Amino acid sequence: MxxxxxxxxxxxxxxxxxxxxxxxxxFVTSVTGHLAKQDGWISLLLSIFTALxxxxxxxxLSLRFPGKTLFQYVELILxxxxxxxxxxxxxxxxxxxxxxxxxEYGSFLVAAFMPETPISVFMLLILAISAYAVRNGLxxxxxxxxIIFPLILVTVIVTSALATPEMDLKRLQPVFVENGPVxxxxxxxxxxxxxxxxxxxxxxxxxxxxxxxxxxxxxxSTLITGTFLIISFVGGIATFGPEVxxxxxxxxxxxxxxxxxxxxxxxxxxxxxxVWVAGALVKISVFYWAAVLGSAQWLELKDYRPLVLPVGxxxxxxxxxxxxxxxxxxxxxxxxxxxFALTTFQGGFLLLLLAxxxxxxxxxxxx
Amino acid sequence: MARFVKPLRARxxxxxxxxxxxxxxxxxxxxxxxxxxxxxxxxLSADLQTNLGQIKAILSECSDVIYREFDFAQDDRIKLAIIxxxxxxxxxxxxxxxxxxxxxxxxxxxxxxxxxRERAFTLIKKKLLTVHQLDETNSLGGVxxxxxxxxxxxxxxxxxxxxxxxxRGWEGRKVEESQTEIVVxxxxxxxxxxxxxxxxLIRRKIHNPNLKIEMMKLGQxxxxxxxxxxxxxxxxxxxxxxxxxxxxRINVDSILETGYIEELIEDNPRSPFPTVFHTERPDKVxxxxxxxxxxxxxxxxxxxxxxxFLFIESLQFPEDYYERSLVSSAARLVRLxxxxxxxxxxxxxxxxxxxxxxxxxxxxxxxxxxxxxxxPLPAIVEVYAMEIAFEILREAGIxxxxxxGQAVSIxxxxxxxxxxxxxxxxxxxxxxxxALTGIASFTYSYSSSLSIRLLRFPIMALAATLGLYGxxxxxxxxxxxLSTLRSFGTPYLxxxxxxxxxxxxxVAIRAPWWAMSRRPRLVGMNNLRREAAGLKPKPPPTRxxx
Numbered sequence: 001m002x003x004x005x006x007x008x009x010x011x012x013x014x015x016x017x018x019x020x021x022x023x024x025x026x027f028v029t030s031v032t033g034h035l036a037k038q039d040g041w042i043s044l045l046l047s048i049f050t051a052l053x054x055x056x057x058x059x060x061l062s063l064r065f066p067g068k069t070l071f072q073y074v075e076l077i078l079x080x081x082x083x084x085x086x087x088x089x090x091x092x093x094x095x096x097x098x099x100x101x102x103x104e105y106g107s108f109l110v111a112a113f114m115p116e117t118p119i120s121v122f123m124l125l126i127l128a129i130s131a132y133a134v135r136n137g138l139x140x141x142x143x144x145x146x147i148i149f150p151l152i153l154v155t156v157i158v159t160s161a162l163a164t165p166e167m168d169l170k171r172l173q174p175v176f177v178e179n180g181p182v183x184x185x186x187x188x189x190x191x192x193x194x195x196x197x198x199x200x201x202x203x204x205x206x207x208x209x210x211x212x213x214x215x216x217x218x219x220x221s222t223l224i225t226g227t228f229l230i231i232s233f234v235g236g237i238a239t240f241g242p243e244v245x246x247x248x249x250x251x252x253x254x255x256x257x258x259x260x261x262x263x264x265x266x267x268x269x270x271x272x273x274x275v276w277v278a279g280a281l282v283k284i285s286v287f288y289w290a291a292v293l294g295s296a297q298w299l300e301l302k303d304y305r306p307l308v309l310p311v312g313x314x315x316x317x318x319x320x321x322x323x324x325x326x327x328x329x330x331x332x333x334x335x336x337x338x339x340f341a342l343t344t345f346q347g348g349f350l351l352l353l354l355a356x357x358x359x360x361x362x363x364x365x366x367x
Numbered sequence: 368m369a370r371f372v373k374p375l376r377a378r379x380x381x382x383x384x385x386x387x388x389x390x391x392x393x394x395x396x397x398x399x400x401x402x403x404x405x406x407x408x409x410x411l412s413a414d415l416q417t418n419l420g421q422i423k424a425i426l427s428e429c430s431d432v433i434y435r436e437f438d439f440a441q442d443d444r445i446k447l448a449i450i451x452x453x454x455x456x457x458x459x460x461x462x463x464x465x466x467x468x469x470x471x472x473x474x475x476x477x478x479x480x481x482x483x484r485e486r487a488f489t490l491i492k493k494k495l496l497t498v499h500q501l502d503e504t505n506s507l508g509g510v511x512x513x514x515x516x517x518x519x520x521x522x523x524x525x526x527x528x529x530x531x532x533x534x535r536g537w538e539g540r541k542v543e544e545s546q547t548e549i550v551v552x553x554x555x556x557x558x559x560x561x562x563x564x565x566x567x568l569i570r571r572k573i574h575n576p577n578l579k580i581e582m583m584k585l586g587q588x589x590x591x592x593x594x595x596x597x598x599x600x601x602x603x604x605x606x607x608x609x610x611x612x613x614x615x616r617i618n619v620d621s622i623l624e625t626g627y628i629e630e631l632i633e634d635n636p637r638s639p640f641p642t643v644f645h646t647e648r649p650d651k652v653x654x655x656x657x658x659x660x661x662x663x664x665x666x667x668x669x670x671x672x673x674x675x676f677l678f679i680e681s682l683q684f685p686e687d688y689y690e691r692s693l694v695s696s697a698a699r700l701v702r703l704x705x706x707x708x709x710x711x712x713x714x715x716x717x718x719x720x721x722x723x724x725x726x727x728x729x730x731x732x733x734x735x736x737x738x739x740x741x742x743p744l745p746a747i748v749e750v751y752a753m754e755i756a757f758e759i760l761r762e763a764g765i766x767x768x769x770x771x772g773q774a775v776s777i778x779x780x781x782x783x784x785x786x787x788x789x790x791x792x793x794x795x796x797x798x799x800x801x802a803l804t805g806i807a808s809f810t811y812s813y814s815s816s817l818s819i820r821l822l823r824f825p826i827m828a829l830a831a832t833l834g835l836y837g838x839x840x841x842x843x844x845x846x847x848x849l850s851t852l853r854s855f856g857t858p859y860l861x862x863x864x865x866x867x868x869x870x871x872x873x874v875a876i877r878a879p880w881w882a883m884s885r886r887p888r889l890v891g892m893n894n895l896r897r898e899a900a901g902l903k904p905k906p907p908p909t910r911x912x913x
Contacts, residue, residue: 010866109836114722117833125833125840129847136851139858143850144843146864267726270835277839281847 002296002304005139007204009213014149015142016198016221019286021228022152022279023104024194026252026272028229029236031334034246036187038172038237039179041230043187048226050188050342051195055218057350058198062205063214064357070202071297077357084298086349091294093345095311097197098287099318100333102127105280106319107326112253113273123319126277130285131312134292135305138207141285148278155275156228159268160235162259167238191229193338196346198222203290249330288315406508415446415524418507422450425511431455432514437466440473445487446524450510455517457536464497465519465532488526496521500533512590535563542568547813548648550686557647562592562666565649569596569662572653577601583614591622592666596652601659601886603893609855610661610674625665625672632674634853639818642854644676651685659891675854675890677861679874681815682706687877696876702811703875709808710819713750714830714838716800720746722834738794747831749793753801754823756782761805857889879903 007015032040065073070090075083105126106119133141198218205214236251239258245251256268292311296304323329342348406425411418419434426432431453439445449465473495492501504510505528510520517535542564545557558565566580577599585593593614597607613632622628629643630636646652647669652662655673663672682702687695719726720735727735742749760779767775784802787793804823808816822845829837852859862870867888872878881902885895 008865114834114836121833122836129840129844132844133847133850136847140847140850143858143860143864144846146866147846147860270723270726273835274839277836278843281843 003138005137006207006209007142008209011142012208012217013221015145017224018145018149018279018282020195020197020225022276024229025232026250028191029233029251030248031190032187033242036184037179037242039184040187040233043184044191044230046188047192047195050192051198051222054196054347055198055222057354058202059214059218061354062202066211067206069206071294077353087298091298094287094291099315099322101284102319103329111326112250127312127316129281130288131308133285134289135308145282148282152275152279155271159256160231163255166258169238171238171241189338193341195222195225199346406511407506409507411505411527411529413525413527415522418522419448439469445484448522449519450514451519452514455537456519456534460534461519468495468497484525488523498532502531503528545647553685553689554650558669558671560667560669562664565664566594568649569652572649585617586622587620589621594664596662598656601894602661606661606855624668625670638852639821641814642676644673644680645670658886675857678859681812692877692879699875705807705810709804710823712800712804714826717746717750717827718830718834718838735796738796741791742794749797753793753797757801757805861889
């Protein structure tokens with residue numbers, strides 16, 4: 001067994017939420033607010049439905065091949081050669097998406113907190129800690145997440161609550177009429193791409209103690225993530241209004257900046273940094289783990305640990321080379337990425353795989 | 368002794384097959400020498416003088432071994448000899464219960480029974496010796512072991528068996544109040560250096576036949592007695608098997624303290640965090656046993672180890688369970704907060720002063736800046752210097768003779784406090800911070816505070832280079848490390864990660880006893896329920912009707 005760990009349903013839900021929320025929390029408000037203005041919450045609702053659908057596909061597919069990860073069962077569906085090819089693409093995909101996450105992470109820290117520090121310092125440090133976690137297996141970063149997860153939720157709730165004096169819900173009006181359906185649909189793409197990272201369940205499912213809880217995990221974690229995204233979006237819009245929000249890179253940071261309490265609790269941006277760094281550690285670890293596990297299964301190795309270092313080096317190099325600047329990265333994430341992700345690895349491919357599995361009679365009536 | 372102690376060779380430290388008595392010690396036979404292996408297989412001869420000669424050869428140059436040869440009563444056909452170590456065996460017991468019985472009281476029995484050389488052994492054993500504990504052995508090794516552990520061996524001429532009289536009685540410390548783990552409410556007694564006294568202290572708390580205490584001998588040279596205590600039916604059998612296996616694997620020359628064993632059996636030998644708990648309080652050990660843990664006692668030290676050890680136990684103290692639950696819960700939270708302060712306060716201070724001045728309210732920032740204006744050193748150097756000064760003082764405080772200790776700590780406090788500030792070397796804020804950090808590290812378990820103290824320094828370096836981001840990375844690394852740790856198979860951060868909702872009753876808060884009806888899940892999984900349901904006290908039903 002490559003990965004000996006098993007995680008229970010509660011741990012999996014927490015892991016899936018932390019895998020999506022911290023990054024989405026920081027970026028989604030801006031993009032959605034930019035495109036859909038005050039109606040962005042409708043886009044978020046739409047994206048929740050999309051993510052639920054994709055989560056359903058991923059879990060349904062996994063339940064047909066219990067005990068196998070995505071990288072293994074594509075071979076069963078598509079045959080050895082084509083399967084190997086697709087599995088390889090998925091490994092590349094996990095490296096690509098993780099490189100983007102690492103880059104986002106570094107860019108945020110450089111832009112928002114420490115502009116004079118080279119970005120590679122941040123990326124190397126977080127990669128080193130992730131590598132340590134990944135080397136020790138799924139159970140370890142799941143346990144780390146069990147401590148981080150409540151901290152993230154509490155921080156989001158408390159900072160939102162503290163910012164309420166500055167909020168004005170009238171800024172959410174008028175609903176719908178001003179923008180119309182097209183911007184709302186457009187704005188739904190990015191959060192949907194983010195939340196459909198739930199596809200990770202297709203890799204994770206063999207390591208769940210209760211495999212049948214897959215649907216529950218997908219639905220619960222998507223709903224929790226969605227709720228928190230909507231809270232943060234509504235809070236942001238109610239505080240600043242859609243025009244201002246759309247122009248910022250990190251609206252969540254500004255939402256926290258407005259907090260003034262008793263002339264002592266102010267400038268709480270550092271809490272955002274804490275949540276962000278801690279959440280990013282878990283997120284990067286999960287994707288890192290998927291990439292490492294995937295390559296080990298693709299190469300049919302007995303142990304994935306020798307691959308941790310090489311994959312880490314590839315991740316580091318890729319994350320630096322992929323984009324020239326933070327603007328380049330954000331334009332890519334805001335425009336090209338969501339349709340690409342949704343039509344291929346985080347949606348389209350899975351639908352095709354599911355269809356192929358059904359057609360090729362791999363159903364086998366096994367649950 | 369030189370012949371008995373044979374030099375240890377590297378190849379002996381392999382994984383040795385253990386013999387039935389859990390002694391776990393194997394020795395290679397060596398020609399022309401009485402090594403332990405030889406002795407165990409060497410039988411006693413029927414001739415008293417031969418036996419004595421052999422024993423004297425083995426115990427040559429041991430000036431504290433006493434040989435006393437005498438005749439049985441008036442009958443000089445039956446020759447006897449006792450051997451014991453002066454100072455280890457109780458002399459009064461020897462003279463009253465053995466020699467007096469055999470030399471003077473024997474005629475009382477002899478009147479009715481006919482003594483012959485052949486029957487002497489059985490009769491001495493059954494009718495004459497008045498010692499409480501009596502064993503026999505037919506090997507030379509058994510004799511030597513018994514003598515060296517304080518028993519008195521009686522050799523009877525013409526018999527190949529020796530009688531081992533339990534006469535252990537040496538000078539030891541009395542059971543006193545614990546020096547290092549002090550409580551306001553709760554029992555005060557602490558373990559001592561004698562293993563038997565320690566087991567009795569545990570037995571006195573748990574009057575139950577299921578409390579098992581297994582013995583073994585560890586250390587090829589020291590032959591130290593080690594006891595494994597657990598409560599059958601509560602403890603997980605797999606845990607006991609695992610502990611035994613790890614103990615039997617130990618093959619070293621000496622065990623002088625539980626720390627020797629701790630380092631040889633722990634799960635993560637390179638971790639700065641302790642994964643084995645030790646205490647000198649019997650009530651603590653009893654509570655641990657009742658939660659399903661195993662205790663390891665070592666002769667010669669008042670510290671008893673218990674496994675598995677979870678990180679949360681650093682914050683749990685016996686008094687929590689004796690005081691009212693609300694008060695104890697508040698104390699827990701204080702300790703948790705103090706733990707964070709002792710790990711992070713200096714580094715957060717350095718990070719904020721160096722990188723994130725904007726986080727402070729203006730008035731506080733101004734006051735800090737005014738303090739630091741005259742200070743010539745950067746914040747990190749200042750804090751490092753003060754922390755190291757504090758560590759030196761603390762170390763000196765432990766090592767100094769009691770008479771000068773007081774004076775030195777007062778002078779030290781003045782130096783790092785008042786004088787350093789007056790001289791403009793450090794800011795008053797730094798002194799407050801370092802003092803707070805130092806004091807905070809005494810609020811939770813000592814062995815964990817040692818690790819936290821150590822980890823404080825690298826995090827300070829991170830804070831000085833990367834600001835709060837460095838601090839966060841440091842904490843996350845520690846968190847990942849803690850998550851990788853296990854103590855005898857139990858995740859170190861249990862019951863927080865993996866989360867056990869029921870286990871939260873004894874983490875940040877200490878729920879009332881009537882609510883803690885179950886043992887910690889992963890520790891006491893063999894027998895979870897520890898009290899009946901519905902124990903919450905209620906007002907008597909008659910009250911409403913009056």
